Amino acid sequence: MWQESGNLTNAFGDLTISSNWQDSPDCSENSLVSQLQTTLDLQQQLDIFSMSAGRVLTLSGLTLKTALGEFTARGSKNGQHQHLVTLTLEKQVLAELCYEAEYAFTPLIQQQLLLLESEWLFALRNALVVSRLQQMALKDPLTLLGNRRFFDDSFAKAIQLAKRHQSPFVLLLLDLDNFKQVNDISGHSVGDDVLLKVADCMRDTLRATDSLFRFGGDEFAVLLSDSDAEHAERVSERLLQAIKQDAFLAEHQVGCSIGLARLAPEQQARDVFHQADEALYQAKLSGKGKVRHSSLTRPKFAEARAGALLAAS
Template identity: 35%
Template sequence: MQTLNVVESANVEFNAFKLFDIRDHEDNYRKLALTEQLQTSLELKTLLNIFAMEASKFVNFSGLYFKQESMSAAARGSKPGKSERSFELKINNEYIGTLTYALNAPISLTNRRILQELHQLLIHPINNAIKYQNAIKLAMQDGLTGLGNRRYFDEQLHRAMHHANRQRTKVGLMVCDLNKFKQINDTFGHDIGDEILVNFAKALTHSVRDSDSSFRFGGDEFAIIVEDASEQSLIIIEERIKSALSNNSLLAKYQVACALGYTFMSRDDDASSFFKRADNLLYRHKIISNKKLSLI
């Protein structure tokens, strides 16, 4: 017969059952589940929505916001709280952005530590999303002027036309190019030509509303999409562009002028017919302008 000796000791700290602590298991499972969910998107807002669901278990907040130099986003339904608490997100001491909670109640020290652990799970997906969005932006941007390129114009024109049809609003399209730009380029060189294009792009940007979009197709060809447009709004933009040209010292020095053609979308337009009509009007205005110059 074997004897089992039981030794009681209140001073022994080791407990084999702690290796399988249910709370630790649940915590690790939760973190793993969050990590997997955060790998499903490269959209900042979607990442914040996913993260907010987990963070809300530890913090009472009404809004979650991410901001950095080039972009920002907010979780769905975010609104101001009683106070705010911000956390800087860094990878290898390199600043990625700031995560801000709109708080309804203070964060306890324990929950603050948990949040900081959760932030470590969020930081790499956010960094990947930023890099992805920057890459998309570069692919849609004219390298010289920073305006949208032709590819981005095509995408935004389809979107604006769809929005106008759905909301029963008007969308205007303005196309323009610089008069005698080739002559200026050939006479003074490509460096001056590039400076003129950059300054003209700035003039366009300063002449439109925040809701409007400016594009460069290449060469000296530009376009503006004007949403929720009216005849008066297009006239105002045209006047602002002319004023901006005369007030820009470089453009005034080389006597840079532009021809404009603009029109509104009709209900039976597609993107091609809409653009072609605006382009034809530009061509007519250039002919009229050249005839006037030849009579001077």
């Protein structure tokens, strides 16, 4: 079976966007090739391809598996028969395609599908390159979590969606405890290993559908919606314990503090962020290794922080 690779270079090799869109045999206006060339979106390409493949055999479902993720054609469901193919161009594995149907995939049908697949290869390669570049622009290069740019966009959309559907939403802001001393004592290479381990703890603790981000430095964020948002305290404590109990992080005496803020109907994204930031500050102030809700108003928060800074000076 296809195994997704975290190393995009290994998965795709040195891919470059084809400068010659006419390499495929038929580029007439209504051909499959020309239709696929109208978009560089992988989901749209899959939907276009599924329509052509459905003329060869009525399909129950069609799934495209790539190193960038898995895509399913609209309306897909399980079928009695499966047909798996690996899409390869110039000795580079691009993806795996999984067909599902209620009827058997005879040798003749497989041959007809193979001809369609060959018409997709160049457009698919170009779409993969663009998607890879887009993901690289939105990911932290060390941890591969979303970066600040991706967070800003995802946060705003999550707030809009929660308001539209009147569903719960919670923002978690995480800041590592004692991280500076790791860099000072053990060096930045060990500091990078700590950040990688924290990212792994977050992935292992939270659902694959949860949105995880690294702002930069030792600051992280999590967007929780629906059922997870309703149990945000439990999720936060579980995350706190996962980081606390990791052997490597414990060796370097690294933990984390978490600030939690829930979306209220009248709030905007900036209000939720400020509240989570206030809660994080309270968690740090209370002795670190804690989860806190925001309980201070913004003026009181500013006054408290100013007082702490004055005392520290």
